[in-house]
Amino acid sequence: MSLELSGVTYVVGRTLLDDVSLTFPAGKVTALSGPSGSGKTTLLSIAGGLLQPTSGSAELDGVDTWTGTGDPRPEFAFVLQVYGLVPILSARENVSVALRARGVAPDEADEHAEAALARFGIADLGERQVEELSGGQMQRVACARGFVVGADVLLADEPTSELDEGNRAVVLAELRAEAARGAVVVVATHDPAVVEACDLHHALDEGRLVQMVR
Ligand SMILES: Nc1ncnc2c1ncn2[C@@H]1O[C@H](COP(=O)(O)OP(=O)(O)O)[C@@H](O)[C@H]1O
Numbered sequence: 001m002s003l004e005l006s007g008v009t010y011v012v013g014r015t016l017l018d019d020v021s022l023t024f025p026a027g028k029v030t031a032l033s034g035p036s037g038s039g040k041t042t043l044l045s046i047a048g049g050l051l052q053p054t055s056g057s058a059e060l061d062g063v064d065t066w067t068g069t070g071d072p073r074p075e076f077a078f079v080l081q082v083y084g085l086v087p088i089l090s091a092r093e094n095v096s097v098a099l100r101a102r103g104v105a106p107d108e109a110d111e112h113a114e115a116a117l118a119r120f121g122i123a124d125l126g127e128r129q130v131e132e133l134s135g136g137q138m139q140r141v142a143c144a145r146g147f148v149v150g151a152d153v154l155l156a157d158e159p160t161s162e163l164d165e166g167n168r169a170v171v172l173a174e175l176r177a178e179a180a181r182g183a184v185v186v187v188a189t190h191d192p193a194v195v196e197a198c199d200l201h202h203a204l205d206e207g208r209l210v211q212m213v214r
């Protein structure tokens, strides 16, 4: 399985992505690096089917990721840069809803949600309303929610930006575990330590791919 971008260009007034072609293979963690504003979030959004490319395509095993609505296919899970959590729900509920939305029974979803929070060291925060949490704690809830569904493709947008070194290492280990079970894992980051921990690396600058190494 692989996620493949071919000649992806995205124009809104100006060109945010310019003819980007690359492959994200299953079983590997791929870093997507680049300075702020280089197009990382835009690229992940197109890869995950949240945005339609102006030209070119993003395909998972030959099937277009864009469904025509901006709703991602069920094969995709996200850790978004803005977290996308529901502030008035508890941490556990925020994780649990990702499973319930995929048809998992509530009790079972809650159990898996607890386990996912534990993976990120925040089992004790399950009952807390998300709006009371710190930025780093919210980021870990967002990680738990992205990881809990066991998706074929996990797209994580700067998932460690608010974390200390210890928690960053936890998230990196969990990203590796997702790849080890065969998922396509992509991590947008501008942290060299995160890039170093990935198997593959692509870099963006001003919407263009600048490097195809490792
Ligand atoms: N919907 C939009 N309309 C216009 N400009 C946008 C839009 N979304 C993002 N941008 C701009 O596109 C560039 C790339 O943004 P982004 O993909 O968020 O970069 P990164 O994630 O690397 O910081 C930035 O200059 C940003 O301001």
Ligand SMILES: [Mg+2]
Pocket: 040, 041, 042, 081, 157
């Ligand atoms: Mg971004």
